[in-house]
Amino acid sequence: MRASWNNITLAESDDTIVIEGNHYFPPGSVKQEYLEQSDTHTFCPWKGQASYYHIIVDGKRNDSAAWYYRDPKDAAKEIKNYVAFWKGVEVVT
Numbered sequence: 001m002r003a004s005w006n007n008i009t010l011a012e013s014d015d016t017i018v019i020e021g022n023h024y025f026p027p028g029s030v031k032q033e034y035l036e037q038s039d040t041h042t043f044c045p046w047k048g049q050a051s052y053y054h055i056i057v058d059g060k061r062n063d064s065a066a067w068y069y070r071d072p073k074d075a076a077k078e079i080k081n082y083v084a085f086w087k088g089v090e091v092v093t
Helices: 074-079
Strands: 002-005 008-012 017-019 022-024 035-044 048-057 060-068 083-085 090-092
Touching: 008 083, 017 074, 022 083, 035 060
Parallel strands: none
Antiparallel strands: 002 008, 002 090, 017 022, 035 048, 048 060, 060 083
16 A cells, blocks of 8 residues: 655555554554644544644645554554545555
């Protein structure tokens, strides 16, 4: 699987975990140089609190377009620190 935005690959892995239709990429497969910590947080009743990243490519910013669970609940422990994308980020095989 590959996640890209503005013609830049943000993450690439054969070991994503799919939950609720979203591919979660292992932390080591994500290019951190394109991510900036966001103040956005949301809560999922069974996964816990999600934290977000802004994506920045060639001076363009996609606000809170990636998320991860730093301390997920037990039911979602396998995706701890894995990163998922939305808001126009293409995730393809």
